[in-house]
Every structure is written in C-alpha cells, then in structure tokens.
Amino acid sequence: MPLDVQGTFVSQKINKIRWIAEDYVETKCFFTGSWDDDVNSVKVWTLESPHEEEEIEYPRQLSEYPVEGDVTQIKFTEKNKIAVSLSNGDVKVLEVSVYDKQSPLREIFHWKKMHNYGEQKCSCTSLDTLEGDIATIGEDGNVHILSGRRGEIMRTISGADSCSLHSICFIKHSEVITGNLRGHMKIWDLRSTENKPAASFLLAGDELAATCIINHPTQPHIVLAGSESGSLAVWDLRMNTFPTSLVNAHTAGVSEMQFHPENPHMLLTCSVSGELWDWNMEAMTKSSKDQNNQVTWMPLEDKKSMMVNSVIPPLSKAINTLHCDKGRILCGADNEAIYLVKNFKY
Amino acid sequence: MNTSNFGLEPLRGKASAPAKTFILPDKCVSKHFGCAWGQGNKFTIYPRSQTVNKSTPKALDNRLFNVRQDVLLFTPILRKLVNESNGTFLSLQKAAEASKTNDNQVEFLKLSRQFRSIIRVCTEGLQEAASKEEDGLAKNSLQSYITIFYSIECIWHLCEILFIDNIPGDIVLPYLLEWVRFHFPCHEQTAAGLLEACERGSEENAEYWDTVVGMVVQGRVDVARALLKLHSAGESNEFKLVDNSLRSMPVYSVYGGISTGEFTISWKHWQAECRSKLSSRVLASQPNLELIMRIIIGDYTAFESIRSKYSSWFDILGGWVLFTAPWSRRHELGAAAAACAGMAPAPRSHLDDMVRALLEGDLHQVIHEVQQISDNGWFATHLTDILYHCGKLKVLDKHQTNVTSRLRDSLILEYGSLLMEHKSLWSVGLSYLASCPPEGPRRAELLLERMPVETEAKAMRVIAEAKKHGLTSVVSSVSRCVCARAQAGGRLGGALCWAARALVAGAARAARACLTQYAARAALPAQDLLLTAGSAMLLSDTLLFLGKYCDFHRLYKSREFKKAGQLLVSLITSKIAPDYFWETLLLDTLPLLESDEPVFTSNDTYEIMLCLELRSSSLEGEKADLMRLALARNLARTSLAEGDGTDEGGQ
Known part of the structure; x- marks a missing residue:
C-alpha cells in the first residue's frame, strides 16, 4: 500500500507525541503535550473512523489534563504511566487507565519546582526514563534522578553544568549523558558521590545546543546526538571525545530522533525546518575490527552513499516530535497539527 | 497587580459611526485616569490622581483594567482555519514566484479550491460545535460564525468562477448555474423524493409545482421534464407541448462545434417558437405550464412573480441568465444582477452588495465590502492576495496611480500583525509579515523583539524562525535579552553562553561580571564552559582574558x-x-x-x-x-x- 499522510489541526502547538502501547492489538491511542499556548495540556487521543466503512481515521480527543507552563518532554515510566516535564520546573507522573482511556489522567507524583533558581521559575527542559527511574534536567544546570515507583529523589547533581542543559539520555542504569546549550556533552556516573563528570566532549565546533540524545537499541555504546544546527553526531563510547561521524543533515535544529522499534538500522529524525526523514544507519553504526584489532568505522567517503529519505513533504513550520509504532508514525508540529503517516515501510 | 477581564458591551446606535463607545463596569475609576498601550490591540486603564497633596479618596479601589480586542480568529475552532490557510497561503506565494517564469493559472485554481475546502471544513467544525453546544449565548455566537463563513465561501466560489478559473470561451453560464445549485439548493430534496417515489399524480404534493418551476429556474431541465411526466395529466397535449419545448432548448458548448453567432440564432429561433406557442393560448387551462413557458422565454414579469418564493435573488440569477442571455461572458453579468435584484423590494443585505459588486466586476468595491465582514480580515487578506497573484486585481486611487500591491501589502501586514499578538500564533503571523518585504520584515523585527520569551526553548525557537526569514537583528536582540536576564539572576555561565550567541558587546559585560565575582568570592564561575570555548572567546578582549585566566587556573591546579x-x-x-x-x-x-x-x-x-x-x-x-x-x-x-x-x- 502507498504511504498515507494525514494531518489534523488541533488548535495547539504540539511539543511531544507518544503512542500508548497495547497488548496484542494495534495501537489506537496516543498522548500529546502542547507548548507555547496560553493554557497548555496533556491530552489523550484515539483514532476513529467517523463512518464505519471508511478507511480514514481521525484523532478524537478523549481527555485533557491542563498543566502550568509548556510540556517539554513526555516519556513512559511504565506501560500506562508517563513522566512529564514542564517549563515551570515541575515534574509529574501521570497514569492513564488501561480499561477506560476516556477517564481523566490520574496524577501519581508531582515534584514541584524540581528545577528552580531559588524563588524564580526555571524550566525543566527534558527528562529520560529507564525502568521506572527518571532523570530530569533544567535550565539551572542541575540533574535529578527520581524514582518513578516510590516518588523520591534518589540523587541530585547540582551544578552539573554552568549553563542550561537541553538533552539527557540514560546509557545504562548507573550512567546518564547530558548535552547543554553549547553542545558540551557530559557523562555522569550516578554511583560516584562526586559532582564531576566521568567524561566530557563537544558535539561540534559551532557551540550550538545539543537538542536531543538517544542511544542505539542494540548497541548501547553507540550514542547519537542532534544539534541545534541540524547536524547529527554519532559516538562510540568505547572511544569517546570525538564523534565517529558528524553529518550535516537538516537545515535547522533536530527536534527529535527515534530508532525504529522493529528495525534498529532505521533512524527517524524530525527538525525545526519542518522535515521528517528516515535514515538507513546500518553503515554508520557498523564497525569492524581490522587486522590490528583496532575498531574501524565507515570510511569518510562512504557517507555520500548514505540512505536518507524524506518521509513527508516538508512543512512550513517546525516538526517538534515524532513517535513511531510499526508502520505508523505520529508527528506533532508548530502549525498546530498532528500528522499520521501510515503504511511506512521499515 | 489586580487585572481583570470583562465583557464590554458596545453601545448600539449608528452602526456606521467610526467610533464605538464602551462602558466600563461600575464606578471603578475616578474622574482621573490614565491609559497605556500594551502590545498589539491592548491597553490598560489605571486610576491616576492629579491632586497630589490630598489624601486618596477612600471609596476608590485601585484597579487596573486590561482592555483588549476580542479576536474571533483566536477561538480554538477558528485557529484550525488560521493554521491550515497559512499553509495554503505559503504555497500560493511559492506558486506566484514560479508563475513569474511560466503561466500558472491551474495551480492558482487548485489553491483557490483548497482555500474553499478549508472554509468548508471550518464551517462543518462550527456546525458540529454548535449542535453540541448547550449554552444559548455560545450557540448563538457559533451560529453567527457559521453565517459569516458560509457567506465567505459563497463569495469566494463566485470570485473563483469570475476571476480565477480559466473558463473556456468565457461562457460563464454553466459555472454560474453550478454556483446557484451549490449554495442555494432549493427544492432539491423534494425533487429527489418525488423522483424516487416515481408515482403518477405527484401533483398531490403541495410543493410539486414550486419544485418543477424551481428546477427550471436552476437550469435542471431534465429533472423538470422527469417531474412533469409524473403529473397525472402528463400524457396530455399541454404537457407534451411544454416537454417538447424544454427538450428542444439549445445548449451552448464551446466544444460543440458551432460558433456563438450560430448558437445565438438557433437560440432566438427556439425562443420565438416558444413565444408563439404561448401566444396561441393553448396553455390557458394550465396556468402552471404557462408560467414555465413564460420563464423559458425570459419574461420579466414571470420571474418577478416567482421571486417572492425565494429568500434571495441569487436563486433566480442562474435562471435569468439562462433564459435571457445564455451567451453572457464574465463581464456581462452586471445587468442581469441588477434585473434580478430589482424584482422585489427586499432590504439590501451585505451579501447582496458583495455579490452585486462582484457581478459588476468592481473588485475594489468587493474588497471594500469584504473588509466589513467581522472575521478579523482573514477573508479580505487571502482573497486580495490570490486575486493579486492572478493578475486580476487593478485598484487605482484618486490620482489614477496603481495601488494594488500597496492594498495587498497593507491587508497582509494588518493580518500578520494581528496574529503576532497571540501567544501561539506568532509564528503564523511572522510568515505573513515575511511575505511582504520590505515593510513586513521590519514590522516583524519590532514585534518579535517585544515578545515575551519565558524559556530558553522559546528563545531558541524565536531565533530559528528569525533566522529563517533573515531577521538577524532579532537573533542578537533576543540572545542579548536572555543573556541580560541570566546575568541579572547571577547565572554567569548562561550569560556567557548567550552572549556568545548574541555576538556583541554583551560578552564583555558577562565576562566582566565573571571576573568581578571571582575577585570578590575567589571561585571562578563557569569553568567547564570557559575551558571548552572556541572562537567565541575572540568576541571581546575581556572574554579572551577571562578564558586565558581560566586556563591558568587549570594549569595551576594540574x-x-x-x-x-x-x-x-x-x-x-x-x-x-x-x-x-x-x-x-x-x-x-x-x-x-x-x-x-x-x-x-x-x-x-x-x-x-x-x-x-x-x-x-x-x-x-x-x-x-x-x-x-x-x-x-x-x-x-x-x-x-x-x-x-x-x-x-x-x-
């Protein structure tokens, strides 16, 4: 079947979008988090065909949970629980009922002013989750590790960075990597009591922010970061300090990346320039050992033959978020619309 | 600060008066008060005592009033329209750019249809919301929005036919009939019901004759004939006569292989035949059939007599053109409009004026009328823009100079500035402003600089948008602003970082702050930043010094x-x-x-x-x-x- 793209206008700029995973059946419902509006909210949606016989599905809003400030990140801590970071510095854990998605979201935990400048408000810019643990970062340059199960603060790295942090990713249970406004990346060992990074390196020479970080689903030592300039960097943490590849990709900031859950060679990226691309990362993440037992990477000249496709025609406004589930991709954009891409080949 | 929003009741009175009076609730402000403009169409009224030495009057609670324009387009349902039409607007600008080198009429027509479908979707959304709404007042306002967008679509469609579409041979009649059928579907359901039942003796239905006449007036001759056959006397000579006349009506088609002249002759011949049948009084026993015959010969009194059955003169416009001058070209419709509008002394509505002006081809007047629609200029802006790009718009001022592009620019600027007021729609507004240089980008600069930037994420987005449109001064002024705020809050690392982005003297100030803080507290801030900073260090001497000094500390420590x-x-x-x-x-x-x-x-x-x-x-x-x-x-x-x-x- 051909690729099918369908946009729905929702009257709010969408900053984050997430499928709600289902057992045994196709996903139908998803979360959205809005930003840059007078009142922002986390909403639950379902896909419905208004007329039985029609193939077209439209999103319909099931519930709305208004929040203070912008929604800056949504990540799952458990199957039906999400951790939400807000631009007023709060972090919340919300639960959606498994049986009745229409019922309002339930607040499980609420950390008020997790990030702050004393009395002043400070944005909690992002968070990442790993098996119930939540790592949050803010413009104040602090990192907090929270327990999404018990609702307590497990560790705080204060002054982790002298300027604001913009992206974070769990590498493993005891290690997180953060990226700041200048593209300065730091790896933190959560077991050590010192507030000093275990390693640090720069994303690129242009001193622009690291907007998102993810690690490879099957090779956890490979870390990817997207930059505000639109370029994409890949590191092998076994030999960090320099990115193994740095590719100029989008014309403006990379806003979110995701490896396809079913195909670890496929990467999806979206950008502030309104593009949604899929990448074949097989060559870029594959390393081989040469005769001296040295790890070698794809030679530079091969990068030209990298497979990158545009999934949808570029929008005139930024695409802030994407989430992929099998052959279907959801995108949220600054033109106050949600896009659903169906029949995507992976 | 005590601010409150309240509904302001406009004083009803002379609708045409340029100034409106609003009454503030209660006696909230004393005789003396001041007023200050905020961003956009907003101002604040505050009490201001001019008698300094007296103690303040006791009964006065010092309240501030924020007064703002209630913008229709900012309601959630209409925000969809704003965003969706913005996409089409931007494609239109691209198409216009491309059409400088090659003719692009088809593309314009496509985009015009896209606009109409957006309006339609919006009307449907409003209808759905209105049907769900329980509150009477809200329902009423939704109903009035529906009326507004309904007439917008109607006008747009007619505009598309008359000015955007490329009609073969300029013979506008089929399109005009389509427009009438689409927007004023009268009797359609009755006709369908009767045909479906397909029973002889359908004249029992009270609306039978109205329906038949309606179908004739809409130009659906086949349907009218089918309906006539359902009459119990359908086999009589009178019916056969009318049926024959309807069947033999010549229909002009550009691709039919006959010239307009030839067609005109055969058409006149046919009508003369019909007229002679009528004057032979064979139909005297069937007044309804006689009426149909009088309509098809284009008899003014016949049209006049049925005019009262319709709510507006648009319904009979198609029929009038069809039976008086089917060869009419686009610019020849003015007379027909005047004839139809004059059939009944109905009060002139706003829609009437717009349609009249359109049919007369007076686009200047059309735009003037369109601006009176209370949709915050959405329609006027987009319609003017598309007509301008199609090259159909020529507006001359009183000195006979061409001011078309100025008119288009001023409408877009006004609309763009309006959207910039909204917290979320600023980026949409920006794309409108950016599309009419040089004035637009300059306005955008001023507006963007004044936009509240609460988080770094927003600052980064504003900067990205500004960069996209080449507004470099905004990039540095927003960075400077974030830098100054960080420095005021004592966050020197952030200040240095944003100073480096602003690429200006702010860097020196932030660096100085770092050095003074070190001199006072003996802890060098933002070391991680300074040690990894690259070319940004060259922005100012102080910053360079700070970087080197920081490096000294690192060497000393190691x-x-x-x-x-x-x-x-x-x-x-x-x-x-x-x-x-x-x-x-x-x-x-x-x-x-x-x-x-x-x-x-x-x-x-x-x-x-x-x-x-x-x-x-x-x-x-x-x-x-x-x-x-x-x-x-x-x-x-x-x-x-x-x-x-x-x-x-x-x-």
Whole structure:
C-alpha cells in the first residue's frame, strides 16, 4: 500500500507525541503535550473512523489534563504511566487507565519546582526514563534522578553544568549523558558521590545546543546526538571525545530522533525546518575490527552513499516530535497539527 | 497587580459611526485616569490622581483594567482555519514566484479550491460545535460564525468562477448555474423524493409545482421534464407541448462545434417558437405550464412573480441568465444582477452588495465590502492576495496611480500583525509579515523583539524562525535579552553562553561580571564552559582574558607550574587585564615566586616588577611590600642560576 499522510489541526502547538502501547492489538491511542499556548495540556487521543466503512481515521480527543507552563518532554515510566516535564520546573507522573482511556489522567507524583533558581521559575527542559527511574534536567544546570515507583529523589547533581542543559539520555542504569546549550556533552556516573563528570566532549565546533540524545537499541555504546544546527553526531563510547561521524543533515535544529522499534538500522529524525526523514544507519553504526584489532568505522567517503529519505513533504513550520509504532508514525508540529503517516515501510 | 477581564458591551446606535463607545463596569475609576498601550490591540486603564497633596479618596479601589480586542480568529475552532490557510497561503506565494517564469493559472485554481475546502471544513467544525453546544449565548455566537463563513465561501466560489478559473470561451453560464445549485439548493430534496417515489399524480404534493418551476429556474431541465411526466395529466397535449419545448432548448458548448453567432440564432429561433406557442393560448387551462413557458422565454414579469418564493435573488440569477442571455461572458453579468435584484423590494443585505459588486466586476468595491465582514480580515487578506497573484486585481486611487500591491501589502501586514499578538500564533503571523518585504520584515523585527520569551526553548525557537526569514537583528536582540536576564539572576555561565550567541558587546559585560565575582568570592564561575570555548572567546578582549585566566587556573591546579607561570606573565605583560583585576593578577604570582623550583626567569621577574611599580595604586602598601620582597628573592635566585651559564641566561 502507498504511504498515507494525514494531518489534523488541533488548535495547539504540539511539543511531544507518544503512542500508548497495547497488548496484542494495534495501537489506537496516543498522548500529546502542547507548548507555547496560553493554557497548555496533556491530552489523550484515539483514532476513529467517523463512518464505519471508511478507511480514514481521525484523532478524537478523549481527555485533557491542563498543566502550568509548556510540556517539554513526555516519556513512559511504565506501560500506562508517563513522566512529564514542564517549563515551570515541575515534574509529574501521570497514569492513564488501561480499561477506560476516556477517564481523566490520574496524577501519581508531582515534584514541584524540581528545577528552580531559588524563588524564580526555571524550566525543566527534558527528562529520560529507564525502568521506572527518571532523570530530569533544567535550565539551572542541575540533574535529578527520581524514582518513578516510590516518588523520591534518589540523587541530585547540582551544578552539573554552568549553563542550561537541553538533552539527557540514560546509557545504562548507573550512567546518564547530558548535552547543554553549547553542545558540551557530559557523562555522569550516578554511583560516584562526586559532582564531576566521568567524561566530557563537544558535539561540534559551532557551540550550538545539543537538542536531543538517544542511544542505539542494540548497541548501547553507540550514542547519537542532534544539534541545534541540524547536524547529527554519532559516538562510540568505547572511544569517546570525538564523534565517529558528524553529518550535516537538516537545515535547522533536530527536534527529535527515534530508532525504529522493529528495525534498529532505521533512524527517524524530525527538525525545526519542518522535515521528517528516515535514515538507513546500518553503515554508520557498523564497525569492524581490522587486522590490528583496532575498531574501524565507515570510511569518510562512504557517507555520500548514505540512505536518507524524506518521509513527508516538508512543512512550513517546525516538526517538534515524532513517535513511531510499526508502520505508523505520529508527528506533532508548530502549525498546530498532528500528522499520521501510515503504511511506512521499515 | 489586580487585572481583570470583562465583557464590554458596545453601545448600539449608528452602526456606521467610526467610533464605538464602551462602558466600563461600575464606578471603578475616578474622574482621573490614565491609559497605556500594551502590545498589539491592548491597553490598560489605571486610576491616576492629579491632586497630589490630598489624601486618596477612600471609596476608590485601585484597579487596573486590561482592555483588549476580542479576536474571533483566536477561538480554538477558528485557529484550525488560521493554521491550515497559512499553509495554503505559503504555497500560493511559492506558486506566484514560479508563475513569474511560466503561466500558472491551474495551480492558482487548485489553491483557490483548497482555500474553499478549508472554509468548508471550518464551517462543518462550527456546525458540529454548535449542535453540541448547550449554552444559548455560545450557540448563538457559533451560529453567527457559521453565517459569516458560509457567506465567505459563497463569495469566494463566485470570485473563483469570475476571476480565477480559466473558463473556456468565457461562457460563464454553466459555472454560474453550478454556483446557484451549490449554495442555494432549493427544492432539491423534494425533487429527489418525488423522483424516487416515481408515482403518477405527484401533483398531490403541495410543493410539486414550486419544485418543477424551481428546477427550471436552476437550469435542471431534465429533472423538470422527469417531474412533469409524473403529473397525472402528463400524457396530455399541454404537457407534451411544454416537454417538447424544454427538450428542444439549445445548449451552448464551446466544444460543440458551432460558433456563438450560430448558437445565438438557433437560440432566438427556439425562443420565438416558444413565444408563439404561448401566444396561441393553448396553455390557458394550465396556468402552471404557462408560467414555465413564460420563464423559458425570459419574461420579466414571470420571474418577478416567482421571486417572492425565494429568500434571495441569487436563486433566480442562474435562471435569468439562462433564459435571457445564455451567451453572457464574465463581464456581462452586471445587468442581469441588477434585473434580478430589482424584482422585489427586499432590504439590501451585505451579501447582496458583495455579490452585486462582484457581478459588476468592481473588485475594489468587493474588497471594500469584504473588509466589513467581522472575521478579523482573514477573508479580505487571502482573497486580495490570490486575486493579486492572478493578475486580476487593478485598484487605482484618486490620482489614477496603481495601488494594488500597496492594498495587498497593507491587508497582509494588518493580518500578520494581528496574529503576532497571540501567544501561539506568532509564528503564523511572522510568515505573513515575511511575505511582504520590505515593510513586513521590519514590522516583524519590532514585534518579535517585544515578545515575551519565558524559556530558553522559546528563545531558541524565536531565533530559528528569525533566522529563517533573515531577521538577524532579532537573533542578537533576543540572545542579548536572555543573556541580560541570566546575568541579572547571577547565572554567569548562561550569560556567557548567550552572549556568545548574541555576538556583541554583551560578552564583555558577562565576562566582566565573571571576573568581578571571582575577585570578590575567589571561585571562578563557569569553568567547564570557559575551558571548552572556541572562537567565541575572540568576541571581546575581556572574554579572551577571562578564558586565558581560566586556563591558568587549570594549569595551576594540574601542577604544571612552568606553563602556568608563562601564561600568567603573558597575561600581565599583554596589559589587557581590566583595572580592577590587577590586584588579583599580581597576587597570583606570589605562590609561584615562592615555589621551591624557580618558575619565573629573571626577565619575567623584571616585567612583573615593572608592572607592580606602574600599578602601585592597585595594591595596598603591605601587599605591595610583600610582593616586592618575593620578587627580589626570586630575582636573586634566578640571577644566580642563570649566571651559572645555563641556557636560560641568554634570554
């Protein structure tokens, strides 16, 4: 079947979008988090065909949970629980009922002013989750590790960075990597009591922010970061300090990346320039050992033959978020619309 | 601050008066009050006492009133329209750019249809919302929005037919009939119901004759004939006569292979035949059939007699053109409109005026009328823009100069500025402003600079949008603003970082703040940043100095005293250090002078001594003495060591 793209206008700029995973059946419902509006909210949606016989599905809003400030990140801590970071510095854990998605979201935990400048408000810019643990970062340059199960603060790295942090990713249970406004990346060992990074390196020479970080689903030592300039960097943490590849990709900031859950060679990226691309990362993440037992990477000249496709025609406004589930991709954009891409080949 | 929003009731009265009066609730402000403009169409009223020495009146609660324009387009349902139409608007600008090199009428038509479908979707959304709404007042306002967008679509469609579409041979009739059928579907359901039942004797239905006449007037001759056959007397001679006349009506088609002249002749012939049938009085027993015959010969009195059955004259416009002048071209419809509109003394509605102006081809008047629609200029802006790009719009001012592009620009600027007021729709507004240089980008700069930027994420997005449209001054002013805020909050790392983005003197200020903080508290802020900073360090001397000084600290901490010493001496001798920092800088030499291994050479020591004496004012007496002592001792031991004939001596 051909690729099918369908946009729905929702009257709010969408900053984050997430499928709600289902057992045994196709996903139908998803979360959205809005930003840059007078009142922002986390909403639950379902896909419905208004007329039985029609193939077209439209999103319909099931519930709305208004929040203070912008929604800056949504990540799952458990199957039906999400951790939400807000631009007023709060972090919340919300639960959606498994049986009745229409019922309002339930607040499980609420950390008020997790990030702050004393009395002043400070944005909690992002968070990442790993098996119930939540790592949050803010413009104040602090990192907090929270327990999404018990609702307590497990560790705080204060002054982790002298300027604001913009992206974070769990590498493993005891290690997180953060990226700041200048593209300065730091790896933190959560077991050590010192507030000093275990390693640090720069994303690129242009001193622009690291907007998102993810690690490879099957090779956890490979870390990817997207930059505000639109370029994409890949590191092998076994030999960090320099990115193994740095590719100029989008014309403006990379806003979110995701490896396809079913195909670890496929990467999806979206950008502030309104593009949604899929990448074949097989060559870029594959390393081989040469005769001296040295790890070698794809030679530079091969990068030209990298497979990158545009999934949808570029929008005139930024695409802030994407989430992929099998052959279907959801995108949220600054033109106050949600896009659903169906029949995507992976 | 006590602010409140309240509904303002416009005083009903002369609708045409340019000024409107609003009454503030209660006696909230005393005689004296001031007023200050906010961003966009907003202002605040505040009490202001002009009698200074008297004590403030007691009954007055000092309240502030924020007064703002209630913008229809900011309601959630209509925000969809705003965003969706923005996409089409931008494609239109691209198409217009492309059409400079090749003809692009088809593309324009496609985009015009897209606009209409957006309006339609919006109307449907409003209808759905209205059907769900329980509150009477809200329902009423939704209903009025529906009316507004309904008439917008109607006008747009007619505009599309008359000015955007490329009609073969300019014969507008089929399109006009389609427009009438689409927007004024009268009797359609009855006709369908009757045909479906397909029973003889359908005239029992009270609406039978109205329906038949309606179908004839809409130009659906086939349907009318089918309906006539359902009459119980359908087989009679009178019916056969009318059926025959309807069947034999010539229909013009550009591709039919006959010229307009030929067609006109056969058409006139046919009508003359019909007229003779009518005057032979064979239909006298069937007044309804007689009416149909009178309609098809284009008899004015016949149309006049059925006019009262319709709510507006648009319904019969198609029929009138069809039976009086089917060869009419686009610019020949004015007379038909005048004839139809004059059939009944109905009060002129706004829609009437717009349609009349359109049919007369007076686009200037159309746009003037369209601007009266209370949709915050959405329609006027988009319609003017598309007509302008199609090259159909020619507006002359009273001096006969062409002001078309100025009209288009001013509408877009107005609409764009309006959207910039909204917290979320600013980016949409920006894309409108950016599409009409040079005035638009300049306005955008002023508006963007004044936009509240609460988080860095927003700042980054504003900067990205500004960069996209080449507004470099906004990039630096927003960065400067975030930088200043970070510095005011004591977040020097953030301040340095944003200063580097602003690429201006802000960097020097932030660097100075870092140095003073170090001089006061002995902890150097933002070390992680300074040690990794690249070319940004070259922005200002102070920043460069700060970076180097930070590097000195790093070397000192890692016990590389030789290198640290060299760096320190170069910092001292370069004389770029700010005055207030000399004390710190000179005192930093002390531990190195006193170290076990000599760090400074004799030459270095001389340099430091020179600087110390030149800047004796920056050090207090005791500290200066201590320095002199340490310098003298270091000079002594280095001179000795160098005197031994080691390599250093020669330097």
